[in-house]
Amino acid sequence: MDLGLRGRTALVLGAGGGLGRAIATALAAEGARVAAADIDAGALAPTLAAIASTGSEGMALTWDLADLSQIEGHVAAIEARLGPVDILVNNTGGPPPTPASGQAPELWTRHFQAMVVSVIAITDRVLPGMRARKWGRVITSTSSGIVAPIPNLAISNALRLSLVGWSKTLAREVGADGVTVNVVLPGRIATQRILFLDNAKAAREGRAVEAVTAESTAAIPLGRYGDPREYGDVVAFLASARAAYVTGSVTRVDGGLIPSV
Numbered sequence: 001m002d003l004g005l006r007g008r009t010a011l012v013l014g015a016g017g018g019l020g021r022a023i024a025t026a027l028a029a030e031g032a033r034v035a036a037a038d039i040d041a042g043a044l045a046p047t048l049a050a051i052a053s054t055g056s057e058g059m060a061l062t063w064d065l066a067d068l069s070q071i072e073g074h075v076a077a078i079e080a081r082l083g084p085v086d087i088l089v090n091n092t093g094g095p096p097p098t099p100a101s102g103q104a105p106e107l108w109t110r111h112f113q114a115m116v117v118s119v120i121a122i123t124d125r126v127l128p129g130m131r132a133r134k135w136g137r138v139i140t141s142t143s144s145g146i147v148a149p150i151p152n153l154a155i156s157n158a159l160r161l162s163l164v165g166w167s168k169t170l171a172r173e174v175g176a177d178g179v180t181v182n183v184v185l186p187g188r189i190a191t192q193r194i195l196f197l198d199n200a201k202a203a204r205e206g207r208a209v210e211a212v213t214a215e216s217t218a219a220i221p222l223g224r225y226g227d228p229r230e231y232g233d234v235v236a237f238l239a240s241a242r243a244a245y246v247t248g249s250v251t252r253v254d255g256g257l258i259p260s261v
Contacts, residue, residue: 004241006031010087016043018191020091022232028056033082037063065118085126087239090119090140100154115159136179137239144187171248180247182238187254190225221256
């Protein structure tokens with residue numbers, strides 16, 4: 001199936017991590033030019049190599065999402081080298097594990113800036129061009145915690161859920177201009193972030209990490225953690241011309257983990 005992405009320009013945030021790299025690679029494999037952004041410059045090298053292996057053009061941007069002053073310079077650089085952004089994948093790092101109560105307001109503020117305000121501001125920067133060209137995709141990666149809050153991940157649960165309300169509202173505003181806005185929800189995808197969370201839970205509960213992983217796997221109907229490539233493929237489809245009638249949606253890529261309808 002031709003997804004109709006050849007010649008499109010994509011910006012993938014958090015592209016140095018497992019999910020971001022998989023998304024960037026999937027888009028590049030469909031012929032998109034990909035700007036890969038991450039706060040960790042070293043983590044971008046394997047992402048650029050993966051993009052290059054598909055034959056598509058890529059560029060790396062060392063980008064601290066919490067610093068809103070970086071937005072204009074980075075987006076202008078993408079436009080100059082790859083062309084205007086047609087596809088924006090909002091994928092941010094996760095906050096530290098914490099309970100809901102007793103957290104300093106400064107901690108909430110810092111992560112709200114990096115995880116929510118930055119996403120909105122970057123989207124606002126590229127959206128006018130998408131609307132003028134009558135084609136665009138805004139895809140925001142969240143967490144299964146937006147549907148079933150995950151214990152001890154209170155900041156993530158709360159802040160990522162705010163992006164769902166924003167996305168749904170935005171979808172209605174820009175749909176007539178050929179721009180779709182969707183949310184993708186990962187379950188237990190085998191990335192370094194999930195390994196970190198499994199290790200943190202094991203340390204907190206005084207258990208072996210293997211026991212924690214086995215317990216998590218047992219709750220997944222497919223009986224395994226997801227492959228990042230499986231997540232990237234879903235995002236690539238939502239970014240495609242084939243998904244032009246999908247907007248305002250929340251798509252789960254969780255192996256059936258979330259028990260609710």
